[in-house]
Amino acid sequence: MSTKNWPLWEIFVRSKNGLEHRHCGSLHASDAEMALENARDVYTRRNEGVSIWVVESKHITASNPENNGELFEPAQDKVYRHPTFYDLPDEVKHM
Amino acid sequence: MKNENLYNYILGIADNSLILGQRMGELCGHGPTLETDIACTNISLDLFGQVRSYFQYAAKIAGDGRTEDDIAMLRKEREYKNVLLAEQPNTNFAYTIARHFLFDVYHFSFLNELQKSSDLTLSAIANKCIKEVSYHERFSSDWVKRLGDGTEESNQKMQEAINDLWTYTDELFHQTEADKVMVEDGVGVDVTKLKDNYYKSVGELLNKARLNTPESKWFQKGGKIGIHTEHLGYLLADLQYMQRTYPNMEW
Numbered sequence: 001m002s003t004k005n006w007p008l009w010e011i012f013v014r015s016k017n018g019l020e021h022r023h024c025g026s027l028h029a030s031d032a033e034m035a036l037e038n039a040r041d042v043y044t045r046r047n048e049g050v051s052i053w054v055v056e057s058k059h060i061t062a063s064n065p066e067n068n069g070e071l072f073e074p075a076q077d078k079v080y081r082h083p084t085f086y087d088l089p090d091e092v093k094h095m
Numbered sequence: 096m097k098n099e100n101l102y103n104y105i106l107g108i109a110d111n112s113l114i115l116g117q118r119m120g121e122l123c124g125h126g127p128t129l130e131t132d133i134a135c136t137n138i139s140l141d142l143f144g145q146v147r148s149y150f151q152y153a154a155k156i157a158g159d160g161r162t163e164d165d166i167a168m169l170r171k172e173r174e175y176k177n178v179l180l181a182e183q184p185n186t187n188f189a190y191t192i193a194r195h196f197l198f199d200v201y202h203f204s205f206l207n208e209l210q211k212s213s214d215l216t217l218s219a220i221a222n223k224c225i226k227e228v229s230y231h232e233r234f235s236s237d238w239v240k241r242l243g244d245g246t247e248e249s250n251q252k253m254q255e256a257i258n259d260l261w262t263y264t265d266e267l268f269h270q271t272e273a274d275k276v277m278v279e280d281g282v283g284v285d286v287t288k289l290k291d292n293y294y295k296s297v298g299e300l301l302n303k304a305r306l307n308t309p310e311s312k313w314f315q316k317g318g319k320i321g322i323h324t325e326h327l328g329y330l331l332a333d334l335q336y337m338q339r340t341y342p343n344m345e346w
Contacts, residue, residue: 006128027130030241037234038130041137 009035010060011043012053019094021053032056098156101214103176103273104283105156106166107319108209109149110177113167114327115198116142117334118185127188134234135191141227148220168338172321172328176271179318180263182327186256189242189249193256196235200296201267202228204289213281236300243304250305257301258309265314267293 006028012021024043029035035054044052063071075081096102119139126132150163157166180198185191206228209221242253268290270278277283298308317323337344 028128029130033237034241037237038134041134042130045133045137 006030006034008057009039009054010057011035011039012055013039013043013049014051014053015049017050021051024048026057029054096157096159100273100276101282102153102156103271104277105149105153105217107176107271107273108205109146109153110175111181111198111202112142112149113146114175114177114330115181115195116140116146117330118181118183119191119195121185121333122191131188138195138231138234141231145220145224145227148223152216152220164338168335172323172331174321175318175323175327175331176321177318177327178263178266179315179324180260180266182318182324182330183260183263184326187252189252189256190260192235192238192242193253193260195231196239196300197257197260197264197297198267199228199232199235200300201264201289201293203232204292205284205286208284208289212283217282239300239306240304243301243306253304254306257306258311261309261311262313262315264293264297266316266318269316269319271319 007030008026009029009032010026011024013024014021027035027038027042029038032054035056036052039052039054043049116139119135119142122132122135123139124132126135146167147163150166153166154161154163178198180194183190183194203225206221206225210218210225212218212221239253239257242249244250245253268286270286274283274286278285301308315324
């Protein structure tokens with residue numbers, strides 16, 4: 001028997017129509033079709049979703065935590081980039 | 096009992112799901128991977144959910160004070176009416192999948208017909224269950240294809256499981272006395288009419304999976320009238336342990 005693990009997949013589930021897909025975890029599967037089936041069983045068994053995306057983890061390029069300073073800190077003192085100076089109408093629900 | 100035929104008919108349907116559900120539940124914590132473990136346990140829970148609907152209805156018809164739990168847990172081996180296929184052990188994952196696949200194809204076409212039953216409770220249960228069973232069939236067919244059309248080793252194991260379990264398929268289409276009466280009353284499904292399509296669908300999928308359809312013409316029977324293989328006793332010992340040891344125990 002092969003002891004090699006199946007590749008890792010990241011799972012995104014949309015809980016309701018109109019909302020965005022959210023990352024909810026990862027799992028192992030031998031291909032995309034199986035990843036979808038497994039995601040259905042592992043992450044939506046309590047009726048959590050209306051749509052599932054799967055993407056093989058190796059296709060995700062992540063930022064390096066060592067670069068956090070140069071990537072994110074310059075934004076900290078630029079408060080005017082946040083839309084906090086506007087009044088949001090109540091009709092805008094997901095902002 | 097006034098409606099003894101209907102009572103026995105319901106048990107015949109429900110016991111298949113109960114015993115197969117118990118078999119799939121045995122994989123909880125023992126599945127080949129975490130993901131398939133959860134899938135098998137989910138299927139087991141689906142089947143137990145169906146069983147509850149059937150036994151609640153059976154208890155109402157029996158009308159002798161027994162509850163759904165009594166009917167599920169406190170019968171003797173000879174009183175269980177499940178087909179022999181359902182009780183066959185999880186010898187390896189190929190056997191689990193082959194057993195489930197050979198049952199699912201039947202189960203789906205059976206429920207499809209049961210939806211048309213003149214008994215409104217049975218037709219409502221069938222209508223509720225068929226979506227779950229359609230997923231079960233997808234799950235097991237998918238794995239038959241993956242293992243059959245996988246490596247040389249997985250193909251060989253899958254073929255062996257199909258060959259070994261083939262002898263239990265014909266019983267699915269046998270009629271008991273209760274079956275015959277229920278078919279006449281428009282309540283039951285005439286399983287003999289499902290046979291040709293069953294072997295056609297199964298054959299087509301096995302072919303896709305690069306597996307041979309067994310040619311054996313000799314088949315086992317007996318489960319539907321309570322004569323079981325040696326495996327059922329052990330399964331019931333597990334299933335009934337708590338109720339036998341602590342009678343009337345509740346969670």
